[in-house]
Amino acid sequence: MSNQNKNINPNFKKANRIKLNAEDLTKKLLEGNKMQLSHALSLAESLRSEDRKIIAKVLSNYKKRKTKRIAVTGPPGAGKSTLIDSIGNHLATQGKKIAILTIDPSSPQSGGSILGDKTRMEQLINQENVYIRPSASGTEAGGVSAATMECILLSEMAGYEYVIVETVGVGQSEVAVSDLVDMYMLVVQPGSGDELQGIKRGIMELADLFLINKADGDKLELAKMSAKAIDASKSLLHPKAHGLKPQTLLYSSETLLNIDKLTAAIDQFFIDIIDNQFYEKNRNSQMSLWLTREINKSIIETVEDIPQIKELKSSLQNQINNSEAFPIEAGGIIKQAIEDIFKKSS
Numbered sequence: 001m002s003n004q005n006k007n008i009n010p011n012f013k014k015a016n017r018i019k020l021n022a023e024d025l026t027k028k029l030l031e032g033n034k035m036q037l038s039h040a041l042s043l044a045e046s047l048r049s050e051d052r053k054i055i056a057k058v059l060s061n062y063k064k065r066k067t068k069r070i071a072v073t074g075p076p077g078a079g080k081s082t083l084i085d086s087i088g089n090h091l092a093t094q095g096k097k098i099a100i101l102t103i104d105p106s107s108p109q110s111g112g113s114i115l116g117d118k119t120r121m122e123q124l125i126n127q128e129n130v131y132i133r134p135s136a137s138g139t140e141a142g143g144v145s146a147a148t149m150e151c152i153l154l155s156e157m158a159g160y161e162y163v164i165v166e167t168v169g170v171g172q173s174e175v176a177v178s179d180l181v182d183m184y185m186l187v188v189q190p191g192s193g194d195e196l197q198g199i200k201r202g203i204m205e206l207a208d209l210f211l212i213n214k215a216d217g218d219k220l221e222l223a224k225m226s227a228k229a230i231d232a233s234k235s236l237l238h239p240k241a242h243g244l245k246p247q248t249l250l251y252s253s254e255t256l257l258n259i260d261k262l263t264a265a266i267d268q269f270f271i272d273i274i275d276n277q278f279y280e281k282n283r284n285s286q287m288s289l290w291l292t293r294e295i296n297k298s299i300i301e302t303v304e305d306i307p308q309i310k311e312l313k314s315s316l317q318n319q320i321n322n323s324e325a326f327p328i329e330a331g332g333i334i335k336q337a338i339e340d341i342f343k344k345s346s
């Protein structure tokens with residue numbers, strides 16, 4: 001392949017503009033049609049209510065399966081995309097089907113780092129068993145949104161048994177993604193103790209697996225020291241809800257050091273959490289979190305649309321601007337107004 005087009009996916013087909021109805025889209029998804037999966041993910045990320053309705057219908061055909069949802073998080077440049085490329089390739093050659101969703105809050109439109117990620121995933125782009133969605137960025141803070149969960153479910157409907165979610169090293173998205181996955185992998189570069197201390201404890205506590213990446217060449221020794229430093233700090237972390245101790249592994253996407261150990265650790269983790277029922281419980285609580293969020297969103301939208309509430313809000317805003325009232329009182333006033341509206345209508 002010439003240099004010029006080596007980053008261009010030869011299998012890329014121009015997006016099909018014909019809109020399918022929910023039934024046909026479901027059928028295509030269940031057949032594993034990649035183009036229609038892309039279409040479905042775009043609908044899931046759309047804010048238009050007709051698109052949301054189609055996705056809701058499609059998702060009503062979702063059947064529970066023991067899929068593996070894995071977050072790959074860590075600071076920018078830690079080697080997450082390269083790692084996903086190598087491990088994805090390894091799994092795909094074993095016949096596994098892998099979907100990769102990248103959450104990139106920094107550049108939903110520009111495509112700058114998306115191109116970067118695509119070039120890091122050169123091996124994967126041409127794999128039949130692999131589907132890559134470069135930017136599953138949402139509209140909510142940190143780029144992780146309810147839409148990301150929908151994207152995971154849609155990918156699974158299309159037959160992907162591993163769904164890997166890569167986040168960009170932004171604190172918020174790294175935390176939010178933990179509500180979407182079964183396994184949380186934290187990727188760090190070899191570094192001094194001080195650098196590792198820079199990783200927030202909250203993020204450390206989410207990790208099911210610590211991966212010291214780039215353990216190759218002259219970084220190998222430093223990587224070993226980093227692993228020791230991480231192991232030492234583990235004793236300070238709260239025990240995990242699933243009761244398993246997070247492992248630390250050295251890894252290199254260049255030499256493929258420990259690739260078998262890594263895939264074995266992933267498989268074992270899933271065996272263990274399915275066995276001790278954490279898998280099922282965790283997914284149920286993620287669903288109930290999603291339910292609560294959706295309900296809250298609807299309540300807010302509905303209430304904000306009531307004309308009296310709109311008026312009251314702008315009058316409160318004026319009072320606050322003139323220091324005649326303070327936001328602390330506003331909640332109670334709005335609550336009272338909502339209750340009055342309900343009383344009148346009942």
Ligand SMILES: Nc1nc2c(ncn2[C@@H]2O[C@H](COP(=O)(O)OP(=O)(O)O)[C@@H](O)[C@H]2O)c(=O)[nH]1
Pocket residue numbers: 074075076077078079080081082083116117120213214215216251252253254255
């Ligand atoms: N030596 C070495 N370099 C790596 C390895 N993995 C990634 N890199 C390099 O680290 C840089 C950042 O990688 P990337 O995957 O884009 O990191 P991300 O921002 O975490 O997704 C790139 O220049 C990679 O070539 C590795 O295992 N060993």
Ligand SMILES: [Mg+2]
Pocket residue numbers: 080081082117166
């Ligand atoms: Mg990346």
